[in-house]
Amino acid sequence: MTEYDVPERPRPARSLWRALWLWTLLLALAALLGGGGYAGWQFWQERQATEDIVAAQDTLLRRLSRQLGDAGAEIQQLRQRQGDLAESARRSTDLVAALQGRADDADATLARINATIQGGRGRAQLLAVEQLLLIANERARLARDVPGAIEALSLAQDRLGSLAEPKLFPIREALAEERSRLEALPRIDLEAAALTLSSLIRRAPELPQRSRAPTHAAVVDGEPSRDITPEASGFWARGIGSLRQMFGAVFTVRRTDKPVDRLLPPEQERLVGQLLLLKLETARAALLTRNTATLRATIEDAAAFLNDYYRSDDPTVLGARAELDRLMTLDLNPQLPELGRSLGLLRAYLDATR
Structure with missing residues (x-):
């Protein structure tokens, strides 16, 4: 060490402790302020919740008060009705008593009448x-x-x-x-028979009619006859024979076992259908008036009409004919x-x- 060196002084310990104490005081104050702010925030939250609860309870109390008022009015009305019912019950009791008295009087009168007419x-x-x-x-x-x-x-x-x-x-x-x-x-079910005839009347326009094939055409083995007699030897005869051969080559008449449709004119077909309907209507009228003779005659006529003008091989026609046969056996006027x-x-x- 030289003479120019200044010896370093040690810092006093009091300054260090003072700084520490200040820092501690500041930290405590900060903690105190933070805790107070948090406590204030918590208090504010609880106050808001309490105010909401109080408001809800106040609303509930007002609602309950209104309901209690309405219940009181209803109770008053029920009491009034109960009083009216009691009054009505009292009047009913009086009326029943009066009726019982009248019934007793009527029983006594009937007893006297019964005794009078007993014999x-x-x-x-x-x-x-x-x-x-x-x-x-x-x-x-x-x-x-x-x-x-x-x-x-x-x-x-x-x-x-x-x-x-x-x-x-x-x-x-x-x-x-x-x-x-x-x-x-024998029990006759007129309703069932009438319904059967009504069903036949309804189905009659749908029954297929029989077609009539022409009978003037001469057919031999499925080909038209084009024979020329031996006597036909003149010019006119040979000309007629040539015309027959020419028309025979153009037109061919063949035999068939199947019915041919629409050979009858439409007017005749409609007339046939109308006549069948008329016969069935007459049969139903005879059934409802219990006229056995007219019923049987009309049904027999309708069955013959089906045989003559309708296809006998069609199932609907066969079913209609069977129903007519069953109706034929009815006896509307049995011997009593x-x-x-x-x-x-x-x-x-x-x-x-x-």
Whole structure:
């Protein structure tokens, strides 16, 4: 070390500690400020959430208040209705009581009437049975209504059975016999027969008609006859023969077993169809009026018409013919049994017990 060298002074330790303390103070202040800002932000967020919750609860409270008001009004209306129903129930009770009194009075009146006519009840029942027997005879004889007559006889049997009178057994036996005879009659399904004829009328225009082949052409082995007689030896005869040979080479008449279409004029075909429809309509009218003779005659005429003018080998024609054959067997007016025996026995019993 020379005399010019200045010795280095050591820094005092107090300055170092002061700097450290300042830095620590600054850091603490910064941390305090940051924590306060974060706490303030958290507080602001919680306050906003609380305000939203309070607003929602306030809205809910107002809604509940309105609903409670409406419920109170409905409760008031229900109470009013309950009062009206109670009043109506009271009036109904009074009305039922009044009706019960009237019913009791009516029962008493009927009891007196029943006691008065007790002796004539059986005769009234027998008179009703007589009317039923008259109705059965009328339905069977005049209206040809066999089911209606059977129903009337059945009602008469029930009324006689309710009397439980042994002296009426012969009448009941006659009734049972007459009813069994009516039930044994063949049942005619007029509706089904009428529907069959309606179906035939609807399908009649579609049935194929038979074509008529000309009968004036002479055919030999499928070729037209062009023979010249030995007597034809003159000039005119040879000319006529030449013309025959020329036309024979141009026109050929051949035999065929298949029907040829549209050989009848359209006017005749339409006339044939109209006539068939007229016959079928007449048959349906006879069926509905229960005219067996007219029905059978008309159906027979229609079947012959089908044989003459329609193709007998066509399935639709064969089906129509089969349906007509089934309708031919219908008997619209079967012989009805005698129904007067039970009525005569009943009238004899009424005269004897008068």
